[in-house]
Amino acid sequence: MNGSEDGAASVWIHVGDVAIGDSAQALRQCLEQLQESRSILGGLAFSLAELDQAANEARSDGWDGYQGVALDCDTWARARRILIDLAPGLPTPSVEADPRSNVLLSWRPAPDRGFVVAIRDSGRMTFGGRRGSSGIHGHEVGHDQLPAPIVHELRRMIGSDPRTP
């Protein structure tokens, strides 16, 4: 091999290295995204299964053995749409029916941090949360998505950043 061939070979190897490096990086990113998507989809699938289990159990009044009111189909459908369109980056919640004919979404990442949203048939959503000694509750109107103020309070209450108030 002469100098020029060495140079050509060197360039080729260099280009090859870059190409392999880029491919590997792109592949790694794809795999990370796939893993994240699978995790999100897995969490969503679990939440949707919880919703269906709750709806199946809460088909008639007294479903909880006490005075629980049956969950209606519209509230179930709204909860399903809200779960599917949950804001990016939010962890998937635990899902259940409540005795007032609502669907409850709850996030409980730690004993001193939690947030719960009640999806009601009227389009009204009520919420309550706690972070340490501070608590919050209120209501918003929203149909197929969690309203931005609720998402804001949810992130504030369950966020892992200790500097978050």
Added chain:
Amino acid sequence: MNGEPREERRVARFLLASSQFARTTGRVKVGAFLPPANGRLSVFDTTRADEDAIWSLGRIHVAEPRRKTLHGRADLDVKAVHDQGLRIDVAPPPPEHANVVGWPADDGAQEAVALQLAERSRLVLNPSP
């Protein structure tokens, strides 16, 4: 509830719906502690009862009359109830029956309280449902 230092007492909420708790995490869900429309959350004083007696209470007075499966119970210290500004009114029969009352009127505030009660409760699964 009288007879003992009230903070040392314990109550149980019997769970008749499998969607009110999560076996995988061993947690009672929030809805199990939300009051019905009448504002009276039914519980039983289990302070002096052993395990067999507690399950008998749930079976005889809650599950069987309603023809439901007794899946488990949520144990809760009375202190946790008082810490939320709620109180426990005895409501026999049977003598162990009581209601958690004094709930805030606001639905969201009730949810915040129920969240705290769920967090401080302990899930006990029925060994022979």
